[in-house]
Amino acid sequence: MNTFFSYFSLSNQIEDFQKVIKDIESNVEFYGTNLWLLIFAIFVASLGLNVNSTAVIIGAMLISPLMGPIMGLGLGIGINDLLLLRKSFFNYLFAAGVSLGTSTLYFLITPISTAHSEILARTSPNIYDVLIALFGGLAGIVAASSKHKGNVIPGVAIATALMPPLCSAGYGLATLQMSYFFGAFYLFLINTVFIALATLVVVRLLKFPYKKLQNPQDEKRANQIAWIVVVATLLPSLYLGYDIVQQEKFTQSAHRFIQNETRFPNDYLLEKSIDARQKSIVLTFGGKRITDSEIEGMKKKLGYYQLEGATVTVRQGFEYLNEIKQTSEENPLKQILAEREIEMIALKARIDSLEAKEVNTIQLTKEIKALYPNFENIAITPLRSPDTLKGKNLENQLAFLQFSKVLNSKEKIQLQNWLETKLHLKMKVIFDP
Known part of the structure; x- marks a missing residue:
């Protein structure tokens, strides 16, 4: 049994503590090379978000030196080094400010202002982002404390994605979409807090040299502040994580409901729209008119799919477009477009009919x-x-x-x-x- 647990032991591979502290301290400050690397990395990440290129964003994360002051924060709290803590905090704020300013400037001058999926993915953080930051931070500090560092730190920078949230926050500022700004900046704070927390925990577990404060009350207050920050950052992410799980469950149940309960004789489901946040389902049919009793019968089955409280709106394809046509007679272009759309729906219904009759x-x-x-x-x-x-x-x-x-x-x-x-x-x- 002892042999089994020896595989998990770090004692034989831990680097000299003073060397680890010195290495982390050297990456805390932002001036000269580090500062220019940060600015270039922000431009690269902003370009990647702008053109929706995952490969470019990953390249920017590899260039970025943002991990230094964040690990310095965790190390400073972990060993009670107030000088290192102050230096890390100042450089962290400076780096975040430079990054935010650079990305905002880029998105103000770029001609492409569309929010692509890579930007939107970083505006709704949740509990899963907390877990990524925590385990990524654990991997980072364990690697930094080991004699066999390998290429873990770049991997942690990619996994925890420190650069893209700052760039997305800059996009929110540049386009005055504050929901994007706050969501992306909150994700950046999540990554900061939990990478620093992981560093603090590992530093304490590995028993790095601890600096006792002269006043025990100051030491107690510092620990309390650290955990208050952790809890305050964690709670909103728990709610957002729960919310995203509930939305995914609603979407899956809605798809099952549509697949099983929306088949009517001589009718074709032309379009479906599911809004998990509003708990609504919109169905557009083409073909024979569906009666009110048939629609009510379909809605009564929502409970079988855990969709209580959901609203189902049924639109009769041809009738719906005819309404558009009647209300658009004053605008010839709208009328022509409505007529073309009716023809397209009729053609799709014909194709569906032929496919249904096609012999296997x-x-x-x-x-x-x-x-x-x-x-x-x-x-x-x-x-x-x-x-x-x-x-x-x-x-x-x-x-x-x-x-x-x-x-x-x-x-x-x-x-x-x-x-x-x-x-x-x-x-x-x-x-x-």
Whole structure:
């Protein structure tokens, strides 16, 4: 058992404590090279967010030196080094201010102002971001304290994503979208607090040299402040994490409800819209009008899918667009667009109808082959006649079947009857040979 736990021991691989402290202190300050690297990294990350390029954003995170002062904060609290703590805090604020200013300036002058997915992904932090920052920070300080550092620190910088939230916050400021600013900046604070917390915990566990304060009350107050900051940062993320889980559950349940309960004879679901935040489902149908009783029957089944309280709005495709047409008569362009949309919906409904009637020849081939080992190929196509051109709905089909050996008359009749019964269609069958 002792041998098993020895695999988890860090004692033989821990670097000299003073060397670790010196290395972290050297990365705390921002001037000269570090400052220019930070500015360039912010520009690269902003460009990556602007063009929605994940690869460019990852490159910016590798360049960024932001991890230094954050780990310095955790180390300063962990060993009670007030001088290091003050220096780390000042440089952290300076780096964050420079980053925010640089990204805001970039988004003010860039001609592209659309919020792409890479920006939006960093404006709604939750408990999962807390866990990423915590475990990323643990990996970072353990690697920094080890003789075998490897390339963990760049990986932590990528995983915890310190740069993109600052750039997204700059985008929010530049475009005056304060919800983006506060959401992204909160994510940056989450990463800061929990990387620093991870550093503090590991430093205490590894028993780094601890500086006792002259006044025990000051030491107690410092620890209380540290944990108040941690809890104050954690609580909103817990709520946001719970909210995002509830929204995902609603979306999944809504998809199951739509898949199972929205099938009506001679109707086609043309469009569906799910808003998990508002708990609403909007369904647009084309085809025969659905009655009010059918709609009410569908809504009564919401409870089976844990969708109590959800609102379902049903729009009848053609009727809905006709309403648009009637209210747009004063605007010829809107009327033309409405007419074109009606034509497109009618065409889609026709295509859906044809696809519904299309014969599954793959499955049919397997079944015929099982009955007639000499069977080789089949082709089925609708028969076209003058009556079809006049609009009469005839479902006659032409089937061409190829065999390696000739079938006798009885087998041909049996096979034709089987095909018509199987497909529910009247058929003209040609055998080869």
